[in-house]
Amino acid sequence: ADRMPSHVAVIMDGNGRWAEERGLPRREGHRAGAAAAREMVYGALEIGLRHLTLYTFSTENWKRDPEEITTILKGIQREVDEETIRDLDVRQRWSGRPDELPEDLVQTLLSRERRTRTRSGLTLTLCINYGGRDEITRAAAALAQAAREGEVDPHLLGEDDFARHLPCPEMPDVDLLWRTGSEQRTSNFLPWHTAYAELYFTPGYWPDxxxxxxxxxxxxxxxxxxxxxxxxxPLTSTENHQPSPHARPDPRH
Incomplete structure (x- = not known):
């Protein structure tokens, strides 16, 4: 328990490829991916994880086919509307820009944040219309405005000052960044928070x-x-003194 991470962030990659390999429309991959995300929430609660952040829709995803974008956003709307985790001790957060997102989705996400803000179990953050560089740019703009208004001294700025001006200043640093789907890159996901994160890449697609x-x-x-x-x-004595594979067994054992 003392080696548990506090914050796990996940790049849920491979939904479309999972569907294509099965001869299914890509929308079926996104539907299966949503089910996998719900499964992870239960798993996080069961093991006592404090923070789980899911890369749900990036600012770069707008480059995809419009039909697929519509499918993804409708799927997100359906998930938050159905409230499948309503009765769980989960605080729900949203990180991302409201620009271009459907207004109904934005209002629903904000409503879930307000309604669950006092819950003390798992904090689940959905990154929707999120981009890491965009987040840092917005923080820099907010900090510049604060300096102009005399709220901060530019010569005395530290990391904590910058972090307070991030769009989600309460988000703790990420301990473990996990990406599925064989790719080994961070894809503009939480660059500030993952500066010291352990990276973990696995080959399986997210729906699996x-x-x-x-x-x-x-x-x-x-x-x-x-x-x-x-x-x-330092390594423990057992780590320093592994027995040779050719050593004779101790007759006392």
Missing amino acids: MDRRDLWQAITEYSRRQRRRGGVGA
């Missing part, structure tokens, strides 16, 4: 994932040493 895969990712995290620029803990 279930809570056991989340637990496996967390298990892998627990085996790693997080140095953050310092020196790691």
Whole structure:
């Protein structure tokens, strides 16, 4: 338990490819991906994870076919409308720009934030119409405005000052960034928060994932040493003195 991450962020990749390999329309992949996301919420609650952030729709996703974009956004709207996790101890958050998103979706997301803000279990953040560089640009603009109004001294700025001007200042740093679907890049996802995150890439497509895969990712995290620029803990005696494969067995055992 003392090696549990506090915050896991997930790039849920492979929905479309999962469907195409099965001869299905891509929309079926997104539907299956939504079911996998619900499964991860249950898995996170079961293991006691504090924060789970899901990359749901990026600012770059607007480059896709309009029909697929409509399918994705309608699927997100359906998920938040159905409130499948309504009775769970989950605080729901949204990170992203409202621009271009359907107004009904924006209002529903804001309503879920207000209604669940006092819950103390899992904090689930959906990144919808989110871009990491956009987030940093917006924070820089807010900080410049604050400096112009005399609220901050530009010569005394620190990381905490910048973090307070991010669109979601309450979001903690990410401990583990997990991406499915074989790709090994972070794709403009939470660049500020993942500066020291452990990276974990798996080949399976997102719709095939279930809570056991989340637990496996967390298990892998627990085996790693997080140095953050310092020196790691020394190896234990058992790690330093592994028996030789050719050593004779101890007759006392």
